[in-house]
Amino acid sequence: MGTAVGRKNIIQAGNSNDAPPTWGAEELIATQNSTVKEYVKNYAHHNYPGGSVTSLMSHSGISSNLRRFDADIAAALRTGKQYVFGETNSGKPGPAGPRTTGPLLTRSVL
Amino acid sequence: MSPTFGAALWTMDYSLRATYSNMSRTYFHHGTVGNCQYCFWGRYSMGAPYYGATAAVALMAGASHLTALDTGRTAYGAYAAFGSGGAPLRVLLYNSDYYAGTGARSSQSFVLTGLNVSSVKAKRLTAAGAMARQDQGGTITFGGQIFGNGTCVVSGAETFETAVVADGSVTLSVKATEALLVYL
Numbered sequence: 001m002g003t004a005v006g007r008k009n010i011i012q013a014g015n016s017n018d019a020p021p022t023w024g025a026e027e028l029i030a031t032q033n034s035t036v037k038e039y040v041k042n043y044a045h046h047n048y049p050g051g052s053v054t055s056l057m058s059h060s061g062i063s064s065n066l067r068r069f070d071a072d073i074a075a076a077l078r079t080g081k082q083y084v085f086g087e088t089n090s091g092k093p094g095p096a097g098p099r100t101t102g103p104l105l106t107r108s109v110l
Numbered sequence: 111m112s113p114t115f116g117a118a119l120w121t122m123d124y125s126l127r128a129t130y131s132n133m134s135r136t137y138f139h140h141g142t143v144g145n146c147q148y149c150f151w152g153r154y155s156m157g158a159p160y161y162g163a164t165a166a167v168a169l170m171a172g173a174s175h176l177t178a179l180d181t182g183r184t185a186y187g188a189y190a191a192f193g194s195g196g197a198p199l200r201v202l203l204y205n206s207d208y209y210a211g212t213g214a215r216s217s218q219s220f221v222l223t224g225l226n227v228s229s230v231k232a233k234r235l236t237a238a239g240a241m242a243r244q245d246q247g248g249t250i251t252f253g254g255q256i257f258g259n260g261t262c263v264v265s266g267a268e269t270f271e272t273a274v275v276a277d278g279s280v281t282l283s284v285k286a287t288e289a290l291l292v293y294l
Contacts, residue, residue, distance in 0.1 A: 042134070049124075053116035053240050057287070059206035062123045063182025066131050073132050082134035089139045089148045090111035090120055090159075 002039040014044035014086050019068055025083060026075035043076040044086030045069065056090055111148050113157035115250050115287065116208070116240035121162030122289060123204055126169065126189050130178045138163075155245035155259045158237075161252050165235045168252075168291055169202040186218050198294050207286035211239025217285045225278050225294065231270040232282065235289040253291075 002008060013032075015023045025043035032040075049056060049065045069083075076083040111117045121138070128136050140146060144153035150160040170176060173191035179201070180188050187204040205218045222230075233253030242248035249256065254269030270293075273280050284290045 050111070053111070053114050054208045056111060057116040057119045057123070057206050057208070057240060059123055059180075059185050059187040059204055060183055062120065062127050062206075063187075066124070066127050066133075067182070069133070070131060077132060083132070084135040084137065085128060085133055086137055087139045088124075088136060090117050091148055 008038045009041045011039045012042055012044050012084070012086060013040045014046070016044075016046035016087070020045065020072035024069075024072040024075075026072050029075055029079060037079070040081060042082040042084055043072075044084050045072065047085055047088040048091060050091045113147060113149070113152075113159060113243055113245055114240060115158050115161075115237035115242040115248070117148065118158040118160075118162035118237075118250065119204065119206065119235075119240075119287065119289060121159040122166045122202075122235070123162075123187055123206070125163065125166040126176070126202065127178065127182065127187075129170070129176060130189065151262055152245060153260065156257050156262065158242070158244055158250055160257055160262065161235060161250050164257075165202070165252055165289055165291060168233070169200050173199055186220070188220060200294060201292040202289060203282060203284050203292065204289045205284040205286055209239050209286035209288075211241060215285050215287075217283045220282045220284060220290075221279060222282070222292065223279045225275050225280060227275055227294065229272050229274050230280055230292050230294060231272050232290050232292045233268075233270060235291070236285070237287075240287045 002010060013028055024045055055061050073083040125136055140149045143149060150157050150163060169189060169191050174194040176189055176191040178189055185206045189202045191199050193199050201222060203220045207216055209215050235252045237250040242250055244250055255264050255266040257264055273282055282290055
């Protein structure tokens with residue numbers, strides 16, 4: 001497809017059914033061949049921490065939850081590509097979730 | 111997760127901590143409007159997470175970078191946003207101690223130092239407790255303002271608190287389950 005459109009850096013690469021380091025940018029970078037990686041624009045992961053309201057809003061809990069992505073983000077940045085949460089929210093999406101409705105895209109201002 | 115005020119505070123802190131972690135963008139999943147607990151809004155009512163997202167944006171708006179001022183190992187968070195010239199623009203303070211809405215509400219003092227202004231103003235993100243839900247008749251405010259059910263239109267007078275800076279230092283109190291956006 002990249003050859004057909006004559007452009008590289010067009011794919012958001014992610015695999016989200018397991019958390020880093022099992023699945024994620026670091027694992028994709030290590031296993032994909034160099035031709036494929038030319039077409040990667042950025043890397044993405046999903047995250048739904050869930051839990052109770054008490055645990056969800058905990059500042060130390062939020063920080064701890066996000067530290068799980070530190071190494072994966074660093075791996076993407078080392079290749080000169082951005083890392084994004086391609087899909088995230090507080091609880092697990094229901095059966096009518098991501099497969100049937102488009103995510104509302106909320107871009108951080110930075 | 112139900113659209114509680116606690117979930118709103120998660121939305122705020124999570125967005126900021128992710129940005130601090132070098133996450134370039136955070137795309138919040140939204141399901142079917144009207145049948146989506148964690149959506150920022152429903153068909154006829156506001157979802158509390160919208161308030162948290164608004165507070166996070168209010169910290170970052172127009173900034174070129176931000177940093178966390180804390181280690182992330184306690185219940186208390188602080189972030190600073192900086193302009194392109196490197197000057198700090200705003201600080202957001204977060205007390206994540208859980209307040210259910212009844213009994214005494216504890217508070218945490220935050221001290222900002224090295225300021226060269228005589229006072230600072232601030233907007234508070236607050237509600238009666240972590241389980242407050244606008245879609246169930248509860249009131250959540252950011253700087254005294256609310257967002258309208260079914261419209262997201264802001265209403266009410268934007269209200270700033272003022273705190274005096276003495277010898278370059280200011281002490282700000284943030285109650286349990288509350289956040290404060292400080293304009294430097």
